[in-house]
Amino acid sequence: MEPVATPFFFYGLAGLAIVSALLVITLKNPVHSAISLIFTLLSLAGLYLMLYAPFVAGVQIILYVGGIMVLFLFVIMLVNVERAGREERYSRQWPAGLLASAVLGALFVFVYVKGSSIFPVRMLRLPETMPDTSNTQEIGLLLYRDYMLPFEIASLLLLVAIVGAVVMAKKRI
Amino acid sequence: MGEITTLHYLVVAAALFAIGTVGVLTRRNVVIVLMSIELILNAVNLNLVAFSRLYGLHGQVFSIFVITDAAAEAAVGLGILIAFFRNKETVNADEIDLLKF
DSSP states (O other): OOOSSHHHHHHHHHHHHHHHHHHHHHOSSHHHHHHHHHHHHHHHHHHHHHTTOHHHHHHIIIIIIIIIHHHHHHHHHHSOSHHHHHSOSBOTTHHHHHHHHHHHHHHHHHHHHHSTTTSOOSBOOOOSSOOSSOHHHHHHHHHHHTTHHHHHHHHHHHHHHHHHHHHHHOSOO | OOOOBHHHHHHHHHHHHHHHHHHHHHBOBHHHHHHHHHHHHHHHHHHHHHHHHHHOTHHHHHHHHHHHHHHHHHHHHHHHHHHHHHHHSOOBGGGOOTTOO
């Protein structure tokens, strides 16, 4: 089976992702930036679905949009937003930062134009038949078999992050 | 419109990465800087998932680890931000100069 109107959805989602990413770094109000970042994350979840990664797309929506962005919005509410609206948005060294980013972008363009033969540009073929196991099952097998030690280390990292966040945000320990 | 190849996804990811670096280097508000870091991590994730379409599921597993790291980083970064806001009543990156001579 062939997917329907793939370029249409790809360009739509990619355009939405890039435009709302630009809005994140240009809007004055941090709340508006957070909302456009949510749009970027959702359109990236759509791109993951187009790449046949439904589990990562679900994790993206549940964890990023449902967890991290709510955390961001809470912190924006805790620190005062009114002052941020009246202040200068960009720091004094913005020309240097923009120049550095432009150099980085030029490097990307150079690599992708010159070295595009290095990257596999072959078409993304669909599997002919439905596989026996689902994407989530295969990721689970990989995660608990091949990546057991990194998985445990990630849990340790999350524990340290929880303790660190509580220690830092608490007034008196 | 042609066919969508891996390179298309890589170009989108590169654009998101560049936009994220612009945000990190030019914005004053630390909350927006942290959001730009999230943009950068998401660009990397898109690369990993795009290549996992060609080379098997390892890229998707790695992208899950990257999402875990992003969650930990956001929690710790925002905790630091709250602690700092309590001391100096500001969230601007160029006013955070306690360690500067």
